[in-house]
Amino acid sequence: MRVAQIGSGTPEIAVVAGVHGDExxxxxxxxxxxxxxxTVERPVKLIVANERALERQVRFVDEDLNRAFPGDPDAATHEAQLAHRLVDELEGCFTFSMHSTQSHADPFAIVNSVSETANELVPQLPVSAMVETSNFAEGRLFSEIDTIEVECGLQGSETAAQNADRLTRAFLTAVGVLPGDTVHRDLPVYRLTDVIRKAQADTYEVFVDNFTEVEAGDPFAAADGNEQVAExxxxxxxxxxxxxxxxxGYAAEKVSVLTPSTAAD
Incomplete structure (x- = not known):
């Protein structure tokens, strides 16, 4: 784990990257x-988390770090030990954690709960949606540390790297680390309701687009040609x-749409 700081003093803001080594x-x-x-107006801690997985260009070494929190210093796995160290390092910091995905090109935010802080900050980020994990947060960083996660784009793409830079600077501006102003956006809010499991198969297909409603009775995916239909x-x-x-992936319900006037209030 690499830890650095910009600005003097004790940071209350942190940015985390490299939770997964293939992102x-x-x-x-x-x-x-x-x-x-x-030049910063308040100090910020910068962390590159899973250096060992990054060096190997794999998602993790022993287990998914973002399912290993709070971790254990005496654990048998690299990631569980690292999770414990990371929680210690982030204590007292409001945290911004960056990821990428194989499923959706447009950046979106993921939060443990739709809190007042999330409602205020996330509409200031260049994201297309905010997703509340609801009952699916076990083992993730934000189950232990007050965190906003962002999916920056498609894994391994240059666009995701560019998005990560824009998102980080927007976040640091919104929390007063960097000087300047942000733009509030209309922001749809979703809540995860279920896990969509897939059977073991040789080939998988997905027929739907993320954040586009699937109607009851519509086929949305298939495993070895066997279609799954929305109940x-x-x-x-x-x-x-x-x-x-x-x-x-996950099924979600649409909860609301945050508007600039609502965020400003």
């Missing part, structure tokens, strides 16, 4: 900040044919 977009954003060393309407989130080993 380098956030690492590039952190490295650019460290290269430029911009009730839902919004797919993180749906991908090969993103996860045993699930296609």
């Amino acid at each position: 380098p977009c956030g690492v590039r954003a952190v490295e650019r900040l460290l290269d430029e060393r911009p 009730e309407a839902f919004y797919p989130v993180l749906m991908s044919s090969n993103g996860y080993r045993d699930v296609f």
Whole structure:
């Protein structure tokens, strides 16, 4: 784990990249900040988390770090030990954590709950949606640390790296680390309601687009040609044919739309 700081004093804001070793977009954003060393109005901690997985260009070494929190210093796995160290390092910091995905090109935010802070900050970020994990947060960083996660774009793409840089700077501006103003956007809010599992198969297909409503009775995915049909309407989130080993993604409900006037209040 690499830890650095810009600005003097005790940071109350942190940026985390490289939770997964096959998602380098956030690492590039952190490295650019460290290269430029911009003038800051309050200190910020910058962390590149899973250096061992990044070096190997794999998602994780032993287990998914973003399912290993709070971790254990005496654990048998690299990631569980690292999770414990990361929680200690982030204590007292409001945290921004960057990821990328195989399922959706447009950036979106993921939060543990739709809090007043999330309602205020996330509409200031260049994201297309905010997703509340609801009952699906176990083992994730924001189950232990007050965190906004962002999916920056498609894994390994140059666009995701560019998005990570824009998102990081927007976040740091919104929380008063960087000077300047942000733009409030209309922002749809979704809540995860179910996991969409997939059977073991040789080939997988997804027929729907993330954040576009699937009507009851519509086929939305297939495993070896066997279609799965929606029993009730839902919004797919993180749906991908090969993103996860045993699930296609998640079903969600649309909760609300935050407007600039609502965010300003």
